[in-house]
Amino acid sequence: MTGRPVVVAAAQLGPIARADTRGEVVERLITLLREAAGRGAELVVFPELALTTFFPRWLIEDEAELDAFFETEMPGPETKPLFDEAQRLGVGFHLGYAERTPDGHRYNTAILVERDGEVVAHYRKVHVPGHEEPEPWRPFQHLERRYFEPGPEGFAVHEAFGGKVGMAICNDRRWPETYRVMGLLGVELVLIGYNTPIHYAPDPGQDRLAGFHNNLVMASGAYQNGTWVVGVAKGGMEEGVDGLAESQIIAPSGEVVAKALTNGDEIVLATCDLDRGFDYKRTVFDLDRYRRPEHYGSIAEPVRATAPEPDRDPAADS
Numbered sequence: 001m002t003g004r005p006v007v008v009a010a011a012q013l014g015p016i017a018r019a020d021t022r023g024e025v026v027e028r029l030i031t032l033l034r035e036a037a038g039r040g041a042e043l044v045v046f047p048e049l050a051l052t053t054f055f056p057r058w059l060i061e062d063e064a065e066l067d068a069f070f071e072t073e074m075p076g077p078e079t080k081p082l083f084d085e086a087q088r089l090g091v092g093f094h095l096g097y098a099e100r101t102p103d104g105h106r107y108n109t110a111i112l113v114e115r116d117g118e119v120v121a122h123y124r125k126v127h128v129p130g131h132e133e134p135e136p137w138r139p140f141q142h143l144e145r146r147y148f149e150p151g152p153e154g155f156a157v158h159e160a161f162g163g164k165v166g167m168a169i170c171n172d173r174r175w176p177e178t179y180r181v182m183g184l185l186g187v188e189l190v191l192i193g194y195n196t197p198i199h200y201a202p203d204p205g206q207d208r209l210a211g212f213h214n215n216l217v218m219a220s221g222a223y224q225n226g227t228w229v230v231g232v233a234k235g236g237m238e239e240g241v242d243g244l245a246e247s248q249i250i251a252p253s254g255e256v257v258a259k260a261l262t263n264g265d266e267i268v269l270a271t272c273d274l275d276r277g278f279d280y281k282r283t284v285f286d287l288d289r290y291r292r293p294e295h296y297g298s299i300a301e302p303v304r305a306t307a308p309e310p311d312r313d314p315a316a317d318s
Contacts, residue, residue: 003275006161006189009036009044010230011093012247014264015238016053022078025051028265029095030085036267037089042115043161044086047234047247048096048108048170048193051079054234055098056130056147057140057197057241066147070100074111074119087117092161096169096193098148099124108148110167110193112160120160123167124151127175138201140241157185163274166227170194173231174217176224177299183225184287188274190229192218196244210244215256223254226280228272236263252277 011032016025029046036044049055052069060066074097075083086093092115099109099122108125128150130142155178157164166182166189173192182190198210206213214231222229228251235245247260249270258270281287 003273004162005271005273006163007040007042008189008228008230008249008270008272009039009041010232010247010249010258010260010268011036011044011046012232012245012260012262012264012266012268013047013050013234014236014262015243016234018053018055018239020053022051026079026082029082032265032267033082033086033089033091033093036269037091039267039269041091041267041269044091044093045191045230045232046093046095046193047232048110048195049098050095050193050234051097053239054195054241054243056143057239059134059141059143060147067100070098070106072100072102074099083113083117086113090115094167094191094193106148107151108144108169109151110169110191112158112165112167112191114160120165121156121158121167123156123169124153125169125172126151126154127171127178129171139199140197140201142197142201155181155185157182157187161189163188165189165191168192170196173221174213176221179221179225179227179229183227183285187225187227188277189272190221190227192229192231193234194231194244195234198242198244211246214244214246215248215250218248219250219254219256222250222252223280224285226252226277226285228252228274228277230272233260252280 055069096110099107110123112120130144132145157166164186166187168178172178200206218229218231230249232247233245235243245263248256249258258268260266260268
C-alpha cells in the first residue's frame with residue numbers, strides 16, 4: 001500500500017458499573033488491546049472516562065468518594081499493566097480518564113501513548129457541558145461542570161504514528177471550532193472518546209437524533225478539515241442510563257469506513273492512510289488559498305446575544 005497507512009482500532013466499551021474496580025476495568029481494556037493487536041492495530045483508541053462509570057450522573061458531596069474516580073498519576077499502580085502490555089505488544093493507545101492534578105485541579109483528560117510506550121501528550125476537555133448544581137427534575141444528573149474545569153491548554157496537534165494527531169473529548173466533537181483549530185495546525189487524525197446519554201433531558205425531542213447528530217458532527221469535521229476522525233463510545237445501559245454506542249472511523253471524505261455493531265465491548269478496525277487528507281486540504285479546503293479570516297472575527301468574540309428562554313416548566317423535560 002502506498003501513502004502513510006496506520007491501522008487504528010476503536011476500542012468501544014460497554015457499561016461500567018459503579019461497583020466495578022479499577023483492576024476489573026483495566027483487564028477489559030487489556031483484553032481489547034490484545035484483540036486489536038492480534039488484528040494488526042498500531043493505535044488503539046479507548047473512550048472518554050474509560051476507567052470508571054460515568055460518575056457525573058450523581059451528586060457526590062463526599063470528597064473522598066469523589067476522588068476515588070480520579071487518577072493522580074498516569075500510569076499509576078492500577079493502570080500500569082495496560083501500559084506494560086501495550087509496550088510489550090508494540091501498540092500505542094489513547095485513553096480517557098478523570099485527572100486530579102497535584103495542585104488539586106480536576107480535568108476530563110485523555111492521554112496519547114506511542115508504540116514504544118512513550119507518552120506523546122495529554123489533552124484536557126475544553127467544552128465542558130452540563131450543570132454545576134443538582135437539578136432534581138432530571139431523571140439523572142449531568143454534573144460535569146461541577147466536577148471538571150475546562151482544559152486551559154486548548155487544542156494541539158502532535159507528531160505521532162507517522163502523522164499529525166489531535167485529540168478531543170465528547171462534547172468537543174459538537175463544536176466546529178474544535179476541528180478547525182486542529183485543521184489549521186495540519187491535523188490528519190483526530191481521536192475522540194465519548195459518553196453520550198441517548199436521553200437529552202433539556203430537549204427530549206433530540207433523543208431520536210442522538211446517533212444522527214453523533215455522525216453528523218464528526219463526519220463534517222472530518223470532511224471540512226481533510227482529516228480522519230475516530231469516535232469511540234462507552235455505550236449501553238450503564239447504571240440505568242442508556243448510552244449511545246455507534247463507535248466509528250470516518251475518512252477525510254466524511255464517509256464511515258468502520259462502525260460498531262453492538263452496545264458492548266467491541267473492536268472496530270480500519271487502515272487509515274494519512275495521505276488521503278491531502279485530496280481535500282489541497283482542493284476544496286485549501287485553507288491557505290480560500291480561507292478569509294478577515295470575515296470571521298465574530299467567531300472568537302464573546303456572545304452578544306442569546307436566544308430567549310422558553311416559558312416552560314423544566315420538570316416537563318424529565
